[in-house]
Amino acid sequence: MGKQVLLIEDEPNIIEAISFILSRDGWSVATHANGETAMDAVHRHAPDALVLDVMLPGRSGYDILQDLRADPATSDIPVLMLTARGQKKDREVADRLGATRFMTKPFSNAEVLTVLREITGGT
Amino acid sequence: MPETRLTGSRIRERRLALGQRQADLARAVGVSPAYLNLIEHNRRRIGGKLLLDLAQELGTEAAQLSEGAGQALVTGLRDAADRETGVSPEVDRVEDFAGRFTGWAELVVAQGRRIEDLERVVETLSDRLTHDPHLAASLHEVISTVTAIRSTAAILAETEDIDPDWQNRFLRNMREESQRLSSSAEGLVTYLEAGSDRREMQVSAADDVAALVEEAGYHFPPLEGAAVGEGEISMMLERAGTLRDRGAHDLARRMLVRYLSDARAMPLHAFRTSLSNTGNDPARVADGFGVGLDAVLRRMASLPPAEGMPERGLVVCDGSGTVTLRKPLEGFPLPRFGAACPLWPLYQALARPAQPIEQVVEMPGADPKLFLCRAVSVPRPASSFDAPPVHEATMVIEPLEEAARPIVPIGASCRICPRETCAARREPSILGMRV
Numbered sequence: 084m085g086k087q088v089l090l091i092e093d094e095p096n097i098i099e100a101i102s103f104i105l106s107r108d109g110w111s112v113a114t115h116a117n118g119e120t121a122m123d124a125v126h127r128h129a130p131d132a133l134v135l136d137v138m139l140p141g142r143s144g145y146d147i148l149q150d151l152r153a154d155p156a157t158s159d160i161p162v163l164m165l166t167a168r169g170q171k172k173d174r175e176v177a178d179r180l181g182a183t184r185f186m187t188k189p190f191s192n193a194e195v196l197t198v199l200r201e202i203t204g205g206t
Numbered sequence: 207m208p209e210t211r212l213t214g215s216r217i218r219e220r221r222l223a224l225g226q227r228q229a230d231l232a233r234a235v236g237v238s239p240a241y242l243n244l245i246e247h248n249r250r251r252i253g254g255k256l257l258l259d260l261a262q263e264l265g266t267e268a269a270q271l272s273e274g275a276g277q278a279l280v281t282g283l284r285d286a287a288d289r290e291t292g293v294s295p296e297v298d299r300v301e302d303f304a305g306r307f308t309g310w311a312e313l314v315v316a317q318g319r320r321i322e323d324l325e326r327v328v329e330t331l332s333d334r335l336t337h338d339p340h341l342a343a344s345l346h347e348v349i350s351t352v353t354a355i356r357s358t359a360a361i362l363a364e365t366e367d368i369d370p371d372w373q374n375r376f377l378r379n380m381r382e383e384s385q386r387l388s389s390s391a392e393g394l395v396t397y398l399e400a401g402s403d404r405r406e407m408q409v410s411a412a413d414d415v416a417a418l419v420e421e422a423g424y425h426f427p428p429l430e431g432a433a434v435g436e437g438e439i440s441m442m443l444e445r446a447g448t449l450r451d452r453g454a455h456d457l458a459r460r461m462l463v464r465y466l467s468d469a470r471a472m473p474l475h476a477f478r479t480s481l482s483n484t485g486n487d488p489a490r491v492a493d494g495f496g497v498g499l500d501a502v503l504r505r506m507a508s509l510p511p512a513e514g515m516p517e518r519g520l521v522v523c524d525g526s527g528t529v530t531l532r533k534p535l536e537g538f539p540l541p542r543f544g545a546a547c548p549l550w551p552l553y554q555a556l557a558r559p560a561q562p563i564e565q566v567v568e569m570p571g572a573d574p575k576l577f578l579c580r581a582v583s584v585p586r587p588a589s590s591f592d593a594p595p596v597h598e599a600t601m602v603i604e605p606l607e608e609a610a611r612p613i614v615p616i617g618a619s620c621r622i623c624p625r626e627t628c629a630a631r632r633e634p635s636i637l638g639m640r641v
Contacts, residue, residue, distance in 0.1 A: 094350050096379040100357035103372065107365070138346060167349040189353040192360045 089130035118142030161202035218246035286318030411454035552601035555581035
């Protein structure tokens with residue numbers, strides 16, 4: 084059984100596309116679309132990696148990242164942040180809060196797969 | 207370097223600027239060098255023929271020496287000099303410059319102001335994603351759709367053995383997302399086009415309204431007649447060319463609705479009569495009309511200039527001290543950006559809600575000016591029973607020739623205020639380089 088990734092993103096068609104390519108790459112994929120309840124979802128799924136969008140309804144991805152890193156149960160989960168703004172400022176915030184990697188939309192599918200493999204130390 | 211206030215200092219400055227020796231000048235006007243020295247250090251009064259002779263020798267006007275250049279101009283020049291860090295203009299000779307080249311000096315001041323305005327515009331535009339939430343949201347929408355399309359298209363193109371059900375599903379997603387993209391792109395273009403003819407000098411809706419008030423001198427004749435209503439307000443807003451958008455329109459409407467309600471409660475003629483009968487006492491006028499003191503203060507400032515009636519300025523601020531309404535008055539500078547002097551009775555009123563404050567204040571300058579300020583702070587009507595009170599302070603300002611009571615020294619803003627030892631000082635003055 085493959086590793087599990089939790090995708091926290093609110094755009095249904097992006098969720099569908101990413102879920103599709105990740106599943107085909109051997110990942111077991113869980114998705115969650117709400118920022119407010121994202122932490123619960125992380126605890127419930129205990130994924131091997133997290134793909135986290137910055138702009139979420141209810142709560143920003145940065146806030147969620149901060150909570151993840153502050154919680155011993157989730158502080159080590161590799162996190163790939165997705166954002167629509169590639170500004171330096173955003174990248175700095177993501178780095179400071181402890182994002183493992185940072186990717187700006189639009190991204191290429193292959194890139195997402197490569198990065199996820201890298202940050203989970205997989206093949 | 208001294209701020210020159212006195213005739214003697216001006217004479218000395220002028221002589222030094224021309225590189226003339228004291229002894230030579232003294233001889234030319236027929237006095238002893240020692241006497242000229244006393245004059246130059248303001249230890250002897252000077253006037254009449256000697257002043258005329260000195261002015262002639264120094265190639266200037268006597269009035270220039272005795273009165274100095276317009277204080278507003280000098281303040282403007284100092285301000286301009288302070289904003290530019292790379293150069294070091296002769297700040298000690300600013301009056302000389304303003305006096306001799308008044309037109310050029312005015313140009314420097316006007317350009318300085320324009321630069322300040324434009325810098326704000328540039329700042330707003332260059333970080334537009336931060337300052338313009340609508341633009342940020344539209345772009346985010348575009349990028350989200352593009353992301354979905356790109357990712358979905360790649361799946362369709364690169365997955366060789368794709369299941370027909372999945373294929374259909376992704377094709378449908380593509381169509382959906384491209385429709386969404388074209389409408390959001392269209393909306394974005396419309397929005398950017400509409401933004402391109404904005405007035406560059408006014409960077410916010412509040413600036414637009416300030417310009418409207420300033421232009422009218424806070425007196426709107428269409429709202430002064432009997433039986434006028436909100437229809438007139440709509441027509442005025444329709445005609446006003448300075449309002450950029452809905453936000454500015456709404457702000458201006460709020461200001462005018464309030465004006466109309468003040469004008470209805472206190473019709474022009476009755477208000478004038480009441481003012482003169484009470485010896486300009488706002489409290490008694492308020493009592494007579496059965497209105498709030500703040501309404502009377504606003505109404506006083508709205509009166510058009512007339513015989514025997516001082517021109518009045520008006521400042522209204524909210525609880526944070528942010529100025530929400532301003533009618534400038536000659537000699538009483540209201541800073542366009544940044545905070546004003548905390549000693550203004552306006553702010554004193556904010557600290558003592560509902561307590562009317564009347565004070566004679568002095569604005570510093572070569573020719574310090576006195577003003578009578580009357581201020582009061584009242585809570586605005588609450589939107590709900592347990593809402594926190596929102597206070598608003600109102601101050602009306604009128605020029606005063608002399609005062610028979612204590613005078614409170616104030617300023618315009620710390621940066622251009624010469625009162626070095628002021629307890630309320632929050633930042634050094636650009637005039638604070640005195641010897």
